[in-house]
Amino acid sequence: MPYVEWRGSKCRVRWKTGKLLPNGKPEYDSRSGFTDEDEAYNYGLDRESDIRNDRYISRRDGAILMRDYCRTWPDTLDVGHLRDKAIRSMIRLYIVPRWGETAVGDIKPSAYRAWKKQLKALPNVGEKYGEEILTVFSMLMDDAVDDELRSSSPVPKGKRQRRGRYKKKPRERKREMRIEDVHQLALNAATFWSLDGFVFVWTMATTGMRPAELYALRRVYSHPHWPASDPLDDLEEEDREERHAEDLERYGTELMPAIRVQWQHQREKGELKLFPPKYESRRTLVVPPFLAELLELLLSSHDSEYVFRSIAGGLLANANFSYHYWRPIADGRPASEEFERTRLGQRQLVVPRRPLPEIPETVYKGKRLYLLRHGHKEWIDESGGTHSRIAIESRMGHEVAGVEGLYSNVTREMEKRIMDSLQSRWLQFVTDSGVRLWEPSPISLPPALLDWLKLQVKTAKDAS
Template identity: 65%
Template sequence: MPYAEQRGNKWRVKWNTGKKHPETGRWIYDGKSGFNSRDDAINYGLDRESDIRNQRYTSRRDGAISMREYSKTWQQTIDVGHLRKRSVESISRLYIESYWGDTTLADIKASAYRAWELWLKDQSQVGERYRGEILLVFSMMMDDAVEDGLRQASPVVKKKRRRGTYKKKPRERKRNMRIEDIHQLACNALSFWGFPGYVYVWTFAMTGMRPAELYGLRPEYCHPQWPASDPLNDPTEEDREERHEEDMERYGAALMPAIRVQWQHQRLEGVGEPGLYAPKYESRRTLVIPRFLAELLEMLLSSRERESEWVFTSVNSGPLINANFPYFYWRKFADGREEKKEFERVRLGKRQTVPSWRPTPELLPVERWRGKRQYLVRHGHKEWLDEDGHSRIAAESRMGHELAGVEGLYSNVTPAMERAIMETLQARWEGFVLTLPDGWEPPRSPRALPVDLSQWMKLQVEAAKAKKL
């Protein structure tokens, strides 16, 4: 039975929580003040005792933990991939802990949550999709607080079934990927980056690999060395021995040239050095490649001046993960750039004009890719697979996705499916090279080309003509 006592002009009520202190063994009481009459206080206490009997009660002490403290504890309980974990940590730090701060869990009301939603909408740097991610993380946090007995209910009101006029969600406008545009992007990469840039763009377009997977591509997982060079040192891949045995029978220079997507190169927030991690969704996979790309990769790996643990290295021969590739590389390929023979600098308080150590010619913009992100090349590869009529299981497996339901359970990618992909990509290339002007010459590169690219292209054109006849 709760008891009430008068404090000044107001009344205070206390009730037994049904719990004992772990050290003293005494009953733990909770209370609330500010009532205008004794009856109001007693009735409030009776309601709390009813909640205790029916296991609906949350102690004010339990909910007194601050959001800043609970957020950090909660992050240690989620079991997600490293990229998702990094995203959650960033969202919590920037938009949850910074806003709610020392607010206790018990004091977060539904009205305060709605005010926070409106505040997020006013933040110019927060787009619609990102705002949805922030709200999702917060909702998960509140749901877990309820399960932990720190709240009676979540302040996040679950959305009801949509009523009224349907509003289509805005989507990024995309254009179909044309192979002539990929050619121009590759030529710009050749002029700005060198031969590795030319091969990088064509590998990107012909495999649909994620950028981080390209950054982390190592020679031992790349044609012509793979599959014989596979180190089989990934402890998380339990069936690697069995998989390698099948790879030796299925892939290779004399069979089907291929690339093995085993790692992605990523940098975790708060960690100085980047590391190798499993591909997104654990999507390790093998990608057959057309013959022309196999030749380009052979020339690239055989022409490198020194050994490197990466297939594609930066201008300074370092890992691409350190190069801020989307800004310092891709934007130049897609948006174009003025000719750079010299640059200005300030030294000892005086402005100087000095010759560039890497003079690059003018890069013409690729209009259909101006301002577009490089990830859309991956989308374009999927378009090519669909245009060529490949099966869903072959296309989705190549993209690193899994088909849900019975279709995914019963389907399997066969060698015939992979050979069909390899041949259609090669046919797309051959159809393009026949449109090149006679005597095509590659653009000027900042470094001397390690191979005679014009002669190689001439042989590609001749082979395409002979095949057409």
């Protein structure tokens, strides 16, 4: 039973926690500050009830400061290196500055709601990033409950989470991905980045590969060399031998041309490394014949290990691609001009090392590179229900949940229909363009690419 003792004008209640101290004596917990003895006694009875029903949190345990708990908590997570880095950054920049000096057990739901409102009002925290910070905080509080530092989380769940006025989540406005717009992007890329750029744009638009997967695409995983050249170097892929044997029967120059998405480039502690694709979505992507021809053309023009090289011939992943490559290609840029500089005390007129003509802007001005991946799914969806959902989602690197995903499988015929629909779209574009495909280019294209485009036009005319 609890007992009450007076100390000056206030009284304190003490109760047994049900645990023993190292010396074998019972452990007590207490709370002071009461002015009414009955109120203090009833409070002690409630705590003893919590102990009997296994819902009691010791005030000593709950007194651990958030900054101390946050110091060790990230080490308990089993996440990828990029996610780990992001979580530690959110804790350091937003969670510890607000809650660091607060005891884990003292965070109240009302204080959390106020912080949530303040956090989303910060100018440097967008809607999506703010939700990610709150998700990390919710995980922290859930684990604090599991560690018996709190009786419950201050973060509302379920219907309580939707408390407050309704606010529709903003969605990015997209426009239909038209093949003529993609072709202009490819021509701009050829101007800014040569043949690599032209093939890069068409590869992303017709495979839906993520940018980091394209950066890491190696010759041995690309048509026309794969699957015969597959190095089977992914030791985490346990069934790679069996998978490779099936690939040899299903894909190849005389069967279905394809690319194998096995790796992506990411940085870990500043060092560029190969990692499995996002969500470990290793997959095979059949490519339309016109892209297969472009890949052959590109790979015959260089002997690099990687399919797509940077402008200087190095690793594409080392470049700030979105800024230095995508923005000039999508937004356009003025022609290069001579500029003045002072060298050894003399004023000089200098010609840029890579003089470029004016590159026209496209409908993707100000838009993200990732929209090419979104547009690829649009193209597949447009095929009038020809393609199964499992084939589409597998191609995008997604898993289909539930029974549908468990029982379904991507067959050769499904892949062939995707390949044929993409090829038909290209041939229809060539036939309907009404102009020579190289005319919108700001430069005279590389001879091999120009000859290929002329052959595409001629073939389309002969077929019609």
